[in-house]
Amino acid sequence: MQTYTLNPGHLILNELREIRSQPIQISLPDSAWEPIKRSHQHLIAVVQRGTPAYGINTGFGKLAKTQVDVNDLSTLQYNLIRSHAAGVGTPIDLQVVRLAMILKLLSLAQGYSGVRPKIIEHFMAMLSHDIVPVVPEKGSVGASGDLAPLAHLSLPLIGEGEVFLNETRMPAAKALQIAGLTPLVLEAKEGLALLNGTQISTALAIDGLFSAEQNLASAIVIGSITVDATLGSYVPFDQRIHEVRRQSGQSRVASLYRTLLNDSQLNQSHANCDRVQDPYSLRCQPQVLGACLDQLDHGAKILLREANAVSDNPLICPETGEVLSGGNFHAEPVAMVADNIALAISETGSLSERRIAMLIDSSISELPPFLTTKAGLESGFMVAHVTAAALASENKSLSHPASVDSLPTSANQEDHVSMATFAARRLRAMNENTQNILAIEYLAASQGISLRRPLTSSSCVETAVKKLRRQIPEYQEDRVFYPDIDTASSLISHGELATLLPTQPLDTVVDAS
Numbered sequence: 001m002q003t004y005t006l007n008p009g010h011l012i013l014n015e016l017r018e019i020r021s022q023p024i025q026i027s028l029p030d031s032a033w034e035p036i037k038r039s040h041q042h043l044i045a046v047v048q049r050g051t052p053a054y055g056i057n058t059g060f061g062k063l064a065k066t067q068v069d070v071n072d073l074s075t076l077q078y079n080l081i082r083s084h085a086a087g088v089g090t091p092i093d094l095q096v097v098r099l100a101m102i103l104k105l106l107s108l109a110q111g112y113s114g115v116r117p118k119i120i121e122h123f124m125a126m127l128s129h130d131i132v133p134v135v136p137e138k139g140s141v142g143a144s145g146d147l148a149p150l151a152h153l154s155l156p157l158i159g160e161g162e163v164f165l166n167e168t169r170m171p172a173a174k175a176l177q178i179a180g181l182t183p184l185v186l187e188a189k190e191g192l193a194l195l196n197g198t199q200i201s202t203a204l205a206i207d208g209l210f211s212a213e214q215n216l217a218s219a220i221v222i223g224s225i226t227v228d229a230t231l232g233s234y235v236p237f238d239q240r241i242h243e244v245r246r247q248s249g250q251s252r253v254a255s256l257y258r259t260l261l262n263d264s265q266l267n268q269s270h271a272n273c274d275r276v277q278d279p280y281s282l283r284c285q286p287q288v289l290g291a292c293l294d295q296l297d298h299g300a301k302i303l304l305r306e307a308n309a310v311s312d313n314p315l316i317c318p319e320t321g322e323v324l325s326g327g328n329f330h331a332e333p334v335a336m337v338a339d340n341i342a343l344a345i346s347e348t349g350s351l352s353e354r355r356i357a358m359l360i361d362s363s364i365s366e367l368p369p370f371l372t373t374k375a376g377l378e379s380g381f382m383v384a385h386v387t388a389a390a391l392a393s394e395n396k397s398l399s400h401p402a403s404v405d406s407l408p409t410s411a412n413q414e415d416h417v418s419m420a421t422f423a424a425r426r427l428r429a430m431n432e433n434t435q436n437i438l439a440i441e442y443l444a445a446s447q448g449i450s451l452r453r454p455l456t457s458s459s460c461v462e463t464a465v466k467k468l469r470r471q472i473p474e475y476q477e478d479r480v481f482y483p484d485i486d487t488a489s490s491l492i493s494h495g496e497l498a499t500l501l502p503t504q505p506l507d508t509v510v511d512a513s
Contacts, residue, residue: 001025001128006102008032008109009308013300013506016206016307020099023130028109028120035111035318036120042321043114047073047188053323054314055192056114064413077191078158084151084195085161087136092149092204093428094132094164100153100203101127103307104194112315113193122157122184129179134162134169135200141409142331142420145311146200149421154194159183197311198331201420205338206303208427212345213296213505215434216289217498219348220253221464222442223285224260226355228457229448230365231270234261236283249297250290252508256501257286260460269455279364281354288351292344293505299337299344300506306334331420335403338423342430346392346399349434352441353392356385359444371447371475378478381444384485388440391433398430439488442468442497450474460500467496 003025006015019026046053052067059066060080068076091097105123108115126132133156139148155161156172160183165175176183184190226232235241237257242250261267277283314325360381362369372380402423408415446465449457456462468491472484491497498504 003027005029006106008106011106011304011307013304016099016304017210019102020095020203020207020210022095023098023127025128026102026105026124032109033117036109036115036117039111039114039316039318040116042316042318043189045321046114046316046323054325056189056314056323060192073188074186077186077188080191080195081151081154081158081186082160084147085155087139087148087152089136089138092135092137092200092425093207094167096203096207097132097135097153098127099206100135100149100199101132103199103202104150104153104197106308107197107199107310107312108193110310111318112310113189113312114316115190115193116187118184119157119190119194122181125179125181126156129175129181130164130166131156131172131175131179131181132164133172134164137425140200140421141407141417142198142201142335142423143329143409143417144414145196145313145329146198146331146421147195149200150195150197153200154191157184157194158186193312196313196329198306198309198329198334198420199311201331201334201338201424202303202306204421204424205299205334205341205427206307208338208341208345208424208431209296209299209303209506211431211435212341212348212427214495214498215345215431215438215492216292216296216348216505217501218435218438218442218492219289219352220256220285221260221460221497221500222352222438222445223282223289223355224257225445225449225457225461225464226359226441227257227261227282228264228266228461229367229445229452230278230282230358231266231273231275232278232282233275234258234267236278237261237286242286245287247287247290247294249293250286252505253290253293254286256503259502260458260500262458264458264461265455266449266452266457279354279358281351281358285351288347292347295340295344296506297508299341302333302337331418332403335418335420335423338420338427339399339401339403341427342399342401342423345427345430345434346395349395349430349437350392352434352437353385353388356381356388356437356441356444359441359448360385365448367448367451371444371451372478373451374477380475380478381440381447384440384444384481387485388437391437395430395433398426398433402426435492436485436489438492439485442488442492443472443484447475464497464500467491
């Protein structure tokens with residue numbers, strides 16, 4: 001099991017990539033524990049003074065004016081977690097929940113929440129034993145924190161709810177017993193600190209961001225295959241065109257196309273053709289995918305800030321011990337960037353679908369109709385394109401912004417919400433749709449290259465085609481199509497195409513500045 005020493009408030013993008021993907025062991029620098037202890041001492045002082053402090057010795061939400069007896073402060077925290085564990089639906093993917101656990105412990109470890117070190121240590125122990133809470137995917141509006149999902153995340157700390165232990169689902173109490181862990185006894189504010197925060201929506205959005213990045217990288221490689229398969233021009237990727245546009249993403253994407261497309265017999269074969277301009281889906285790839293890259297860049301910066309944030313409420317001021325009641329739990333930044341990432345995902349798939357349509361249209365591609373030499377007797381890629389069109393259309397509906405919606409909750413105390421959790425959650429379905437669209441284009445473009453033989457493409461394009469041909473033969477006749485789509489999709493999801501790029505799309509985003 002991999003061990004990571006993470007510095008609270010100083011995560012970097014590559015750490016987020018790595019820590020989400022597998023069971024891990026977490027440690028904190030020695031210097032991180034002092035702020036945690038100091039914050040807890042401040043909390044003890046607040047409790048001893050007895051003056052009303054939200055969530056520490058009062059009720060929650062609309063019940064904030066109801067003061068709770070000092071003897072009931074522990075019960076208050078248990079009641080909070082139990083009553084808020086009201087999520088429904090399919091469990092969130094394990095790698096997302098692991099990431100949320102890490103983000104939560106790192107937020108608590110910054111010394112603004114008043115919890116005991118024991119709370120953070122318990123999260124670390126659960127991670128090291130690969131105990132991952134069962135967290136239903138639905139039930140959060142992304143304000144006052146991801147209350148319901150974070151309640152499910154927190155239940156196992158007190159020996160309740162369900163978990164996956166080494167990916168086997170079981171009661172939390174049983175898993176803790178197997179691991180030799182004792183359920184926690186909560187103290188003042190600890191339940192509230194566990195529930196307030198944006199860690200679920202942030203983890204979902206980060207997961208969506210990284211999948212979108214891989215799809216974008218794969219789209220650039222697959223788009224390059226299509227350029228040569230359709231005898232497209234290389235002129236649209238000329239550096240001089242993009243320098244005068246002054247758009248960073250566009251220039252970076254064009255540079256990647258120039259790297260992928262060079263020294264190609266196919267390109268040389270039509271040097272003197274009479275085609276003046278290619279369809280937009282070919283020649284505007286840097287402009288469209290570059291705009292998508294800019295959205296992912298922006299999303300990465302915002303989500304990295306949120307991953308390093310303290311989104312608890314109330315906060316305990318480390319300098320003075322004051323209790324500051326605010327709204328850092330409101331996940332509007334996450335909701336808005338998730339909406340932007342959704343646009344990038346949808347457009348990446350939409351452009352790919354248009355290139356598939358061009359590949360099968362012999363009047364444009366100058367390839368056999370539907371990429372079969374026996375059109376009529378055989379349908380070739382006809383219905384594979386229909387599938388791509390269906391997925392692209394579905395993504396258009398899913399890309400409708402979630403952040404513009406709001407339903408007041410908690411008897412109108414929480415009267416504006418972000419819908420960040422849904423905004424982030426739908427990214428997985430959208431990425432899967434786009435990945436399958438790209439898989440169909442990968443198959444179609446590679447078939448186009450096969451139909452151009454004996455001419456060859458650039459070395460990078462030929463490498464991409466060979467990766468496919470090791471598992472999927474050329475189409476000599478109609479056959480059952482879905483296994484090929486699954487195989488091509490798997491190559492994309494495992495990063496086989498993304499690794500052909502000299503740099504990954506988000507490599508320039510090194511911090512949250």
